[in-house]
Amino acid sequence: MEINLDHVAKLAKLRLTDAEKETLGKQLPSIVDYIAKLQEVDTSNVDPKAYLTDATNVFRVDEPTTLKAERDAAVGAFPKSTGDALEVPGVFGH
Amino acid sequence: MSELLTVKAIRDAILEGSVTAEEVTKNCLAKIAAEDAKVGAFLEVFSDRALEKARAIDAMKASGETLPRLAGVPVAIKDNMLLAGEKASAGSNILRDYTSAYSATVVERLEAAGAIILGRANMDEFAMGSSTETSAFQKTHNPWDLERIPGGSSGGSAAAVAAGFVAAALGSDTGGSIRQPAAMCGIVGLKPTYGRVSRYGIVALASSLDQVGPFTHTVEDAMLVMEVIEGRDAHDATSTELTDKPVAELLEPTLKGLKVGVPKEYFIDGMDPEVRARVEEAIEVFKQQGAEIIEISLPLSPYALPTYYILQPAEASSNLARFDGMRYGTRAPGALEDSYLTARSEGFGLEVKRRIMLGSFILSAGYYDAFYKKSLAVRNALRKEFDEAFKQVDVILGPTTPGTAWKLGEKFDDPIAMYLADVFTTPANIAGLPGISLPCGFANNLPVGLQLQAKPFAEMTLYKAAAAYQAVTDWHTKIPQA
Numbered sequence: 001m002e003i004n005l006d007h008v009a010k011l012a013k014l015r016l017t018d019a020e021k022e023t024l025g026k027q028l029p030s031i032v033d034y035i036a037k038l039q040e041v042d043t044s045n046v047d048p049k050a051y052l053t054d055a056t057n058v059f060r061v062d063e064p065t066t067l068k069a070e071r072d073a074a075v076g077a078f079p080k081s082t083g084d085a086l087e088v089p090g091v092f093g094h
Numbered sequence: 095m096s097e098l099l100t101v102k103a104i105r106d107a108i109l110e111g112s113v114t115a116e117e118v119t120k121n122c123l124a125k126i127a128a129e130d131a132k133v134g135a136f137l138e139v140f141s142d143r144a145l146e147k148a149r150a151i152d153a154m155k156a157s158g159e160t161l162p163r164l165a166g167v168p169v170a171i172k173d174n175m176l177l178a179g180e181k182a183s184a185g186s187n188i189l190r191d192y193t194s195a196y197s198a199t200v201v202e203r204l205e206a207a208g209a210i211i212l213g214r215a216n217m218d219e220f221a222m223g224s225s226t227e228t229s230a231f232q233k234t235h236n237p238w239d240l241e242r243i244p245g246g247s248s249g250g251s252a253a254a255v256a257a258g259f260v261a262a263a264l265g266s267d268t269g270g271s272i273r274q275p276a277a278m279c280g281i282v283g284l285k286p287t288y289g290r291v292s293r294y295g296i297v298a299l300a301s302s303l304d305q306v307g308p309f310t311h312t313v314e315d316a317m318l319v320m321e322v323i324e325g326r327d328a329h330d331a332t333s334t335e336l337t338d339k340p341v342a343e344l345l346e347p348t349l350k351g352l353k354v355g356v357p358k359e360y361f362i363d364g365m366d367p368e369v370r371a372r373v374e375e376a377i378e379v380f381k382q383q384g385a386e387i388i389e390i391s392l393p394l395s396p397y398a399l400p401t402y403y404i405l406q407p408a409e410a411s412s413n414l415a416r417f418d419g420m421r422y423g424t425r426a427p428g429a430l431e432d433s434y435l436t437a438r439s440e441g442f443g444l445e446v447k448r449r450i451m452l453g454s455f456i457l458s459a460g461y462y463d464a465f466y467k468k469s470l471a472v473r474n475a476l477r478k479e480f481d482e483a484f485k486q487v488d489v490i491l492g493p494t495t496p497g498t499a500w501k502l503g504e505k506f507d508d509p510i511a512m513y514l515a516d517v518f519t520t521p522a523n524i525a526g527l528p529g530i531s532l533p534c535g536f537a538n539n540l541p542v543g544l545q546l547q548a549k550p551f552a553e554m555t556l557y558k559a560a561a562a563y564q565a566v567t568d569w570h571t572k573i574p575q576a
Contacts, residue, residue: 003455005451007458008451008454008455008458009451011454011458012411012447012450012451012453012454013415013418013434013435013438014435014438014439014442014447014450014451015435015436015438015439016439016447017439020444020447023444024447024448024451027448027509028448028451028452028455030510031403031452031509031510032452032455034400034403034510035400035403035404035456035465035469036400036464036465037396037397037400038397038400038401038404038465038468038469038472039464039468040397041394041397041468041471041472041475043468043471043472043474043475046471046472046474046475046478047471047474048467048468048470048471048473048474049470049471049473049474049477050302050470051302051332052288052302052473052474052477052525052526053288053289053332053334053526055289055331055332055334058331058332060328067196069178070178070195070196071195073178073179073193073194073195073196074195074421076193076195077192077193077195077421077422078421078422079419079420079421079422079423079424079425080425086420086421088420088430089428089429089430089433090429090430091430
């Protein structure tokens with residue numbers, strides 16, 4: 001099967017090197033051919049199911065809690081910050 | 095490498111006072127210091143922290159307090175499990191310097207039960223791999239033969255137990271990542287029913303498949319660990335309130351009258367004949383112990399692996415979208431899009447890129463129905479096939495893997511050959527069943543694993559059968575003499 005590597009890389013937010021493109025260009029089509037084996041299975045009488053548990057809409061009580069240590073640790077782990085805020089490159093105008 | 099280190103023996107020795115938790119911890123740390131350079135099981139050893147926790151257990155004992163269930167038992171956790179204040183990198187460069195802001199529920203429960211966490215174990219990057227070779231940091235060697243892989247993706251956890259560095263370790267199993275390395279390292283590995291154990295604080299691979307479980311030498315030890323980690327957790331909505339909570343001391347191992355299904359599809363062309371022979375010998379043991387062996391057929395089995403290689407990359411590509419260098423990891427320079435691309439392209443290894451690409455392709459417009467939606471239907475069909483089988487049998491028996499541990503590097507450049515190592519383990523993840531791998535002998539001096547699967551939440555059935563098998567065999571007592 002043909003795979004447009006550049007298009008898929010764009011969706012995947014990956015910049016592939018020429019060497020990676022060459023390797024994946026060979027491997028991905030053969031993996032896709034392998035998984036395409038599923039077309040042999042007749043599934044006309046079964047519903048697709050993303051999860052197999054019976055659980056639906058698991059609710060919990062909406063109570064405020066304090067997670068000071070966790071919060072500080074998470075903020076402390078930011079690669080870039082201004083005060084307590086996460087600093088990110090501009091989202092607009094590129 | 096010396097004697098069998100079990101959870102039960104250590105716990106009992108500490109309880110009765112014949113050894114202190116500090117002595118046990120020091121012995122394990124010394125063994126790791128002396129031998130892990132050639133095994134490579136650990137990415138990091140938490141020596142000071144472990145000793146401090148061990149002394150706290152000894153202080154509890156000295157003051158006459160009741161000790162918790164796993165007091166002083168040395169354990170390892172996989173590098174994708176968070177322990178507050180310590181690093182967790184999921185075997186990836188993109189999380190090389192990440193420090194956990196909180197602890198995973200399973201890790202918290204282990205510590206609350208008195209277990210001593212000695213370190214974080216090596217793994218395939220983001221648990222993508224069957225040999226632990228895709229780790230960004232180091233190779234792990236099989237303690238039975240240092241030129242061979244330990245299996246994967248929880249290879250560090252398995253090797254740490256097999257080498258006698260710890261009595262138990264936690265792994266995660268998305269398509270066989272506990273059972274497969276357990277088989278290849280000659281120990282017990284349990285993948286619980288989907289929903290039995292919380293995944294909160296575990297770096298997600300494929301959320302509809304991931305489960306956490308133990309590596310140990312004995313079934314009894316696996317139960318002791320499970321008792322502590324399993325059950326409902328408000329932080330993981332898929333975790334379930336358990337109606338039965340097996341207790342190790344109350345287990346009555348037996349194979350009498352057990353209906354054991356042996357699917358003909360689990361003995362495939364191209365499997366190692368020695369592995370097949372060991373599994374057939376195990377079937378004989380089951381028979382002698384009073385089990386009824388029933389030949390069954392699971393015709394959809396050959397489709398489990400291709401189903402897995404749709405579901406797992408699709409879910410992984412989505413789960414790994416969060417690694418962009420913004421909130422954690424390394425921030426790459428440049429404007430937003432450029433920063434994302436650089437952080438991800440430099441941070442992920444080739445296997446991870448391969449699966450993110452595959453997943454993105456599968457979920458892309460024009461292919462979603464043909465691949466992803468189709469795989470969800472096959473998933474449901476597979477589950478129904480198991481449901482039917484379990485009307486007739488109590489457990490399903492087969493090999494854990496088609497072969498034994500291969501040499502480092504042997505399959506590294508051949509993804510499909512590597513993926514085939516999981517051919518017998520992926521069905522349990524896809525259908526949400528529990529599965530256990532038990533040592534059942536050796537093929538060319540390498541351990542062979544026997545897999546038992548049961549219906550969802552029937553872990554007790556697995557424990558009874560597996561413990562009964564261990565009661566009349568001694569494969570699980572063999573340890574590598576490297």
